[in-house]
Amino acid sequence: MRRDSRRTILATMILGLLLPLASPAAAADPEIDRLLRGPVGKDWVTNGGNLTNQRYSTLAHIDTANVKQLKGAWMTRLKASGAAGKYSLEASPLVKDGIMYVITGNDDAFALNAKTGEILWEYWSGIDQKISTACCGWVNRGLAMGEGLLFLGQLDANVVALDMKTGKVAWKTPIEKWENGYTITSAPLYYDGIVYSGIAGGEFGVRGRLTALNAKSGEILWRWHTLPAPGEFGSETWPPGTDHSKRGGATIWNTPALDPDLGLIYFATGNCGPDYDGSMREGDNLFCASMIALKAKTGEYAWHFQQVHHDIWDYDAASPVVLFDTVINGQPRKGIAEAGRTGWLYLLDRTNGKPLIGIEERPVPQEPRQKTARTQPYPIGDATVPQCADPVPGYEKAGCIFEPFWETPVVLRPSGLGGTNWSPVPYSPATGYFYVPGTVRSSAFARTGDKYFLGQRYVGGTQAAPIGTEMSGRFTAMDATTNKIAWQHKTPYRLGGGGGSTVTAGNLLFRGEPDGNVLALDAKTGEELWRFQTGFGADAPPVVYEVDGEQFVAIATGGNQLQGSAYGDAIWAFSLKGQLGPLWPPPPPSTVAGPTGPIATGVDTIKMGGINVEYSFVPGRVRIKAGTTLTFMNVGDLPHNATAWQTRGWDTGVLPSGGKTSVTFDKPGVYYYICTPHPWMYGQVIVE
Numbered sequence: 199m200r201r202d203s204r205r206t207i208l209a210t211m212i213l214g215l216l217l218p219l220a221s222p223a224a225a226a227d228p229e230i231d232r233l234l235r236g237p238v239g240k241d242w243v244t245n246g247g248n249l250t251n252q253r254y255s256t257l258a259h260i261d262t263a264n265v266k267q268l269k270g271a272w273m274t275r276l277k278a279s280g281a282a283g284k285y286s287l288e289a290s291p292l293v294k295d296g297i298m299y300v301i302t303g304n305d306d307a308f309a310l311n312a313k314t315g316e317i318l319w320e321y322w323s324g325i326d327q328k329i330s331t332a333c334c335g336w337v338n339r340g341l342a343m344g345e346g347l348l349f350l351g352q353l354d355a356n357v358v359a360l361d362m363k364t365g366k367v368a369w370k371t372p373i374e375k376w377e378n379g380y381t382i383t384s385a386p387l388y389y390d391g392i393v394y395s396g397i398a399g400g401e402f403g404v405r406g407r408l409t410a411l412n413a414k415s416g417e418i419l420w421r422w423h424t425l426p427a428p429g430e431f432g433s434e435t436w437p438p439g440t441d442h443s444k445r446g447g448a449t450i451w452n453t454p455a456l457d458p459d460l461g462l463i464y465f466a467t468g469n470c471g472p473d474y475d476g477s478m479r480e481g482d483n484l485f486c487a488s489m490i491a492l493k494a495k496t497g498e499y500a501w502h503f504q505q506v507h508h509d510i511w512d513y514d515a516a517s518p519v520v521l522f523d524t525v526i527n528g529q530p531r532k533g534i535a536e537a538g539r540t541g542w543l544y545l546l547d548r549t550n551g552k553p554l555i556g557i558e559e560r561p562v563p564q565e566p567r568q569k570t571a572r573t574q575p576y577p578i579g580d581a582t583v584p585q586c587a588d589p590v591p592g593y594e595k596a597g598c599i600f601e602p603f604w605e606t607p608v609v610l611r612p613s614g615l616g617g618t619n620w621s622p623v624p625y626s627p628a629t630g631y632f633y634v635p636g637t638v639r640s641s642a643f644a645r646t647g648d649k650y651f652l653g654q655r656y657v658g659g660t661q662a663a664p665i666g667t668e669m670s671g672r673f674t675a676m677d678a679t680t681n682k683i684a685w686q687h688k689t690p691y692r693l694g695g696g697g698g699s700t701v702t703a704g705n706l707l708f709r710g711e712p713d714g715n716v717l718a719l720d721a722k723t724g725e726e727l728w729r730f731q732t733g734f735g736a737d738a739p740p741v742v743y744e745v746d747g748e749q750f751v752a753i754a755t756g757g758n759q760l761q762g763s764a765y766g767d768a769i770w771a772f773s774l775k776g777q778l779g780p781l782w783p784p785p786p787p788s789t790v791a792g793p794t795g796p797i798a799t800g801v802d803t804i805k806m807g808g809i810n811v812e813y814s815f816v817p818g819r820v821r822i823k824a825g826t827t828l829t830f831m832n833v834g835d836l837p838h839n840a841t842a843w844q845t846r847g848w849d850t851g852v853l854p855s856g857g858k859t860s861v862t863f864d865k866p867g868v869y870y871y872i873c874t875p876h877p878w879m880y881g882q883v884i885v886e
């Protein structure tokens with residue numbers, strides 16, 4: 199109801215700047231535009247396959263009958279770019295006319311012969327290694343192409359265009375400064391002469407936005423802020439007379455989709471900031487955790503749907519939106535879907551943002567100090583992950599989704615890591631299913647409060663998985679016409695933080711696993727038909743392409759720090775003519791929260807970010823005598839601390855790279871600790 203009235207008011211309002219008049223009548227790159235609009239065939243020219251983000255390939259040479267013969271055609275190492283603990287490798291390689299383009303977590307790009315894997319050119323970004331505002335690992339989720347250029351967003355908040363023939367920089371446009379908390383991790387989208395780029399930084403008190411650039415020159419055409427300025431539509435959902443909405447997050451973690459017939463561009467936004475503290479930002483806080491449609495040419499607002507009102511759980515909408523056409527109750531419908539961190543798949547009508555199947559506003563538990571929203575949207579249908587946490591010893595309270603918290607930790611599922619996080623979700627028009635990867639993990643949420651300083655972490659609390667609790671995953675096929683589970687696999691490792699999958703007209707679904715395996719499933723039934731060990735964390739979405747009549751499936755295997763998969767720098771391509779066999783398995787991610795590894799003795803120093811694994815304490819577990827002093831030394835690239843878990847008895851303070859401090863342990867006992875900025879880092883001290 200309230201959305202309706204807002205929309206009428208809005209019909210006359212224009213947000214963002216208008217394009218200068220007279221966009222060119224002729225398309226700047228008719229061939230790429232045609233490939234972007236059509237079904238995906240031999241080339242894979244944008245991150246999501248085409249403008250829909252469906253990741254559905256019409257290639258069907260490889261099918262359920264012959265997939266067992268699939269072997270490695272080639273494997274290429276990307277010269278150790280991004281092969282270290284602080285990086286994730288999540289990009290979809292792009293392919294055009296037999297050449298593959300891929301980008302690593304260090305924003306270095308490579309062109310490869312897509313048939314042989316031979317490296318043709320290299321672009322080394324040279325980005326500042328001191329960047330300290332990448333929230334969740336150094337990562338680049340992919341490229342876009344058009345007009346003979348490749349487009350990428352960098353962690354230093356520049357959008358860059360490279361000459362596709364040489365890898366030389368054609369232009370470089372700063373969107374913001376990383377020192378102010380802004381980074382770019384999403385793949386841009388190119389269409390009809392415009393490059394669209396989102397920006398990240400929701401953990402650093404930033405103001406999210408979509409920026410449209412002239413593809414030829416890099417000139418900024420317009421920007422649309424995801425957080426309204428005072429007086430703008432949506433500003434009434436923030437406290438009047440304050441500037442909380444200027445640093446309220448709502449960043450864009452992933453590639454937009456675009457409907458050329460409707461002339462609309464679509465994307466989803468991240469959490470509200472500060473993440474876990476809603477006490478000073480009473481109201482629904484638009485446009486956090488929302489799906490948004492704008493006019494693609496001008497950036498004018500069209501509609502929005504907010505998945506989580508007044509988010510205090512870090513429930514981003516981080517997975518790319520997907521456009522699809524379907525028939526519901528005999529009516530053809532134009533749909534849009536997004537798999538949220540909440541564990542739900544949100545299905546809307548993309549012409550107007552209204553639910554396709556039904557989403558109910560239901561009353562939820564309240565915490566007045568957090569200014570919680572009275573109701574939250576509950577999609578009709580199934581969730582893909584459990585939405586209630588089991589009780590955990592030592593915690594007063596365990597709850598379900600939307601359970602509020604204050605300063606006493608409350609254990610919840612889904613945790614802020616998902617449900618579905620950054621992983622893309624493909625859609626097969628043949629099966630009518632969405633394929634949703636999800637994380638099953640409990641978090642103990644607590645509000646602590648943070649002061650805002652430009653460029654500093656601004657999250658207002660913490661969420662960490664209680665020591666010893668399960669961490670696993672679900673891979674679910676969801677029926678797009680009912681929003682119900684068609685089939686579901688329980689998986690040993692968390693999914694949805696990287697990875698993702700791709701589906702083909704050969705009725706095959708390809709996906710990677712954090713333990714290094716790449717799988718092929720029957721897309722209709724879910725039956726596993728093929729599995730291949732790549733030797734590195736296979737935590738990126740595969741792509742499908744054809745060269746000289748031969749079909750290939752390719753995947754970047756370089757691990758993902760948040761998923762705990764093994765790092766590397768490899769691109770694998772598979773084909774029916776392939777000759778390469780599997781590699782030795784890398785160490786698998788842990789399936790239980792908490793410190794892992796053997797208990798070390800005779801230790802006086804704990805390294806933070808040690809042995810090239812950024813988010814780790816090394817050794818993770820030590821046994822010492824009462825009265826021993828341990829030195830915590832940050833040998834990583836990012837700031838870290840060590841703070842007593844639950845008891846909050848001691849804290850090293852946040853140490854910059856190279857910093858160190860000492861803590862003396864006098865009383866016998868078993869002590870756990872975490873890093874506050876990275877609460878998935880655990881350590882244990884056993885004092886005897």
Ligand SMILES: [Cu+2]
Pocket residue numbers: 813837838839873874875876879
């Ligand atoms: Cu840390």
